[in-house]
Structures are given as C-alpha cells and as structure tokens.
C-alpha cells in the first residue's frame with residue numbers, strides 16, 4: 001500500500017544508495033588526488049565538467065528540473081576540487097552579481113576573497129594566493145579602469161570558463177574565470193580574441209579578415225584608441241596561441257585570451 005511510511009521507506013533506501021555512491025565518488029577523487037596523475041595541470045577542469053554536464057543533461061528525463069541536476073553536480077565538482085588541493089578563488093565585481101555567480105558555481109563552502117579591482121584579483125592568481133579569478137564578463141559600458149581583458153597576460157593567465165554554464169533562458173549578468181594556462185577543449189567551445197588594428201580599418205573589414213583566415217567571430221567590444229582600434233571578439237571553436245589561422249592575419253596584434261565551453265542556455269524538450 002502507498003502509505004506515507006512506505007514512501008518514506010523507499011526514500012530512505014534511495015538516500016542510502018545515493019550516499020553510498022557519493023562516498024564512492026569521493027574515494028575515487030581521493031585516489032586521483034593521491035596518484036599525482038594531474039600533478040602537471042590545474043585542479044579545475046571546466047572543459048571536463050562541461051562534458052559531464054552535457055552528457056547528463058542529454059540523458060535526463062522525468063520531473064527533476066535540469067537546473068536542480070546541474071546544482072547538485074556543481075556542489076559535487078566544488079567538493080571534489082577542494083578534496084584535491086587547497087583551492088581558493090579571488091573575485092571582483094560591482095554589486096552582488098559576481099558573488100552570486102561564485103556561490104552558484106562553487107557552492108557555499110569555497111574559500112573566496114573579494115577584490116576592489118580586477119587587476120588585484122588577477123594579481124592574486126599571478127602570485128599564487130588564489131587558483132582562479134572570477135571577473136565580470138566584458139561589457140561595452142565598462143569604465144576603462146575596470147576593463148581587465150586588454151592587459152590579460154595570456155596565455156600565462158587565460159580565460160577558462162564562462163558563468164553560468166547552464167541557465168534556462170536569459171542568464172542575467174555573466175562572469176569569466178581566469179586561471180593559469182589555456183583551457184582543455186570540451187568539444188564545443190568559444191574563444192576570446194583580442195585584435196588591435198589600424199584605426200582606418202572598419203570593424204567589417206576586421207571581421208572579414210578573420211573570416212578569410214577561417215575564424216567565425218562576433219564582435220563583443222570595440223574601443224577606438226589614439227593610434228589603434230582595439231576589439232574583443234568571441235570566436236567559434238578553440239583558438240590557442242599557436243593556431244595556424246592566426247599566422248594568416250596581418251593586424252597590428254592578435255592575441256587569444258582563452259576559451260570556454262559553450263554555455264547551455266535553456267534546453268529544448
């Protein structure tokens with residue numbers, strides 16, 4: 001009979017099974033941490049996390065909202081990252097959008113420190129005080145003194161993830177994670193490209209130059225400086241510093257700033 005006691009007994013059995021699996025997952029991560037197989041690379045691997053979430057969302061069905069599935073896995077990722085080393089993060093943001101994204105992405109327990117400028121947060125990563133910096137997604141309306149991407153020391157420090165990775169519909173304010181080294185591919189990625197070009201060159205001509213080199217890109221920000229036009233593009237795919245397509249470009253300066261797994265924006269039923 002479907003009494004409350006019966007339903008609760010079934011939930012208790014499911015909780016035990018889930019608990020066993022969570023403990024088993026943590027054991028596997030502990031083995032990974034002890035084995036040093038990741039010793040040469042960063043702890044946080046947003047590309048791998050994106051592959052896991054895409055795979056699970058792809059097989060998902062039933063009444064559990066996909067957003068809840070992602071939240072549960074985010075908490076597990078954050079826990080397993082902290083299991084692997086003393087992970088901590090630096091962030092900068094005006095208002096509460098960035099701290100909110102940090103809490104949603106890394107759970108409530110992740111050690112994090114706020115900085116009043118993006119360059120201070122990046123310096124904390126540069127000198128090893130923090131593993132990553134979370135910074136606001138570049139915006140055309142940003143004041144120059146908060147514009148962090150033109151001075152990003154890529155590929156030493158590079159963009160490796162975009163937050164939120166999952167949202168149903170409009171994501172609201174977004175952020176980027178900057179870490180040491182270029183990110184792993186996730187099979188569906190986008191790259192940030194800084195281009196400095198002769199101010200005589202229109203943005204259409206710059207886009208055409210990129211297209212002729214085989215790079216499909218969208219303009220995010222254009223800045224007219226005294227002797228140069230500076231552009232930030234989001235390009236399809238993973239573009240790393242040695243990419244052959246960059247050699248074909250003859251702008252004043254073209255620099256990949258990193259990449260991120262293409263975020264999921266709503267899922268079709």
Ligand SMILES: C=C(O[C@@H]1C=C(C(=O)O)C=C[C@H]1O)C(=O)O
Nearest residue numbers: 043044045046048049077080081
């Ligand atoms: C376990 C790993 O480290 C981190 C934690 C992950 C996980 O818990 O599945 C996945 C990617 C990394 O951010 C890994 O690199 O596989």
